Amino acid sequence: MKLSAQSNILIESAIREAVNQFTGDEEQTIVTDIHLLPKQDSGEFCIFNDDEEELAKVIIEEWIDNDTEDFYQNIERFLRSILNKLKEEGIFEHLTLLKPYSVVLVDEEKETITDLLLMDDDTMLVNDELLKGLDEELDDFLKKLLEN
Template sequence: MKLSAQSHASITSSLREALEKYVTDGDRTVITDIHLQPKQDSGELVIFNDDDEELSRTIIEEWVDYGEDDFYIKVEGILRTDINTLKGKEELESLCIMKPYSFVLVDEDKETVAELLLIDDDDTLLLNDELLKGLDEELDAFLKDLLEK
């Protein structure tokens, strides 16, 4: 699925409109995710926060009645690229949102499809499967050794 420059501009504009609500000099807002919900049948992209408060909405012509089964896979790449473009322009740095927070792709039922981008401080450690591999065995060995002494 290829998007026109106008569609990319609509996505970027909608993201900026949503994020505008978090560009203030006051206290940092506590949200954990900004949800992006593309709708295959209507072509809408709805952006909302953790409280299901709608932040922005736009229509992407190429998504209207897109009939393939790979809709979310295609949209994931498009949205990730457009969000990373905003990050590259450092437009995400001035937001008054406590870190870490994520941009998340969700389906019609608001179930997470993919995490598009995680914004965090450099000192935040993210746990992943590779990091946790073998942790159970190490903890069991440590506990056994501790109990034997």
């Protein structure tokens, strides 16, 4: 799925708007997740907190009536790249949120699809590609260990 430059700007602006609500000199807020909800049928991109309070909302024209089955997979890659860009800019560094907190992709039932970004001082969220085959490797290691 290809998004226009205007849609890229809208999504990035919505994320900035949501995150900016957690800046300032206020006490630290306990929020464990910032939820990103793209709606395939209406084109809405909603961002909300743990209490389901809306932080930002925009309409992405390319998403309206998009009926592709890999919608969330495409959106995941796209949102992950935007979030990494914003993280490199440092917009997540000085928020009034207690760490760790995550930015998660959710579906219309508000079920978590995947963690897109984990902010913590000593934890790193790794890519699924890095973890492929890890279960088999650990099973083989344990089997060899127990045989000796």
